[in-house]
Amino acid sequence: MMRFCYMSGLEGKSQEEIRKLQEERLPKQLKYCYDHSEFYKMKFDACGARPEDIRTLEDLRKLPVFMVKDDERRSAEQSLQKYGHPFGLHLCAPLEDLYLTGTTSGTTGTPTFSYTFTENDMNFLAPRIAHRLSLAGVGKGDRVAFFFALGIYATTMTLWGLRLLGALPIDIDARGGTRFRRGGLPAHSGPGFIGPFLFGFFSRSARVPPPAFWSPPEFRHYGSRNPHTPAFHRWKAGI
Secondary structure, eight states: OOOOTTGGTTTTOOHHHHHHHHHHHHHHHHHHHHHHHHHHHHHHTEEEOOOGGGGGHHHHHHHOOOOOHHHHHHHHHHHHHSSSOOOOOOOOOGGEEEEEOOOOOOOTTSSOOOOEEEEEHHHHHHHHHHHHHHHHTOOOOEEEEEEEBBBGGGGGHHHHHHHTTTOEEEEEGGGGHHHHHHSSSGGGGSSOOOOOSSSSGGGHHHHHHSSSSOOOOOGGGHHOOOSSHHHHHEEEEEE
């Protein structure tokens, strides 16, 4: 069976080709941030660097870390005091152009609007998210049980990629509870694609065995131990 790739031009590139593409785009991206964000301009100026000085990935690695979580919180506080919005001085777009925003969970402090995008951002991200999902086997007509791990938050952007593929996301918030997530979908949901984003325990349900499993590494073992998924066989083989 031929594997479907949403953005076939990205597949099969060598490391050298990928690096060349990254370094072609890097100066433009850095200059954009410098020209449109008080935060990044201050960071560049503080370390005595200019965007045009950064031409390669090695050059980029020489820069100090520009943002850690405390920097982001301070940036948000400063923008709230100075401009009356919580999106931070690192925002690189006019407020009127913002199209989608989502906060962090706030588990380590005050939630921050770390995931704030313009419509142009989403038009850029959606095909790339769709590409990742297509490699997992998601396609037109598939039904995807999409679990929001900590409420909606940042994962919302994934829905743009799913819909671009023509898949139907079945959005389930974590606040629905474990009992609902394990048994809330009707048995006739199959044979549609079931790809839990985080909560792998649903993938162990015999009612709707998923053909694939997508999650961060810390949750991978839940889906990889489901004998109904390809991931299980890769796990058994030690891959």
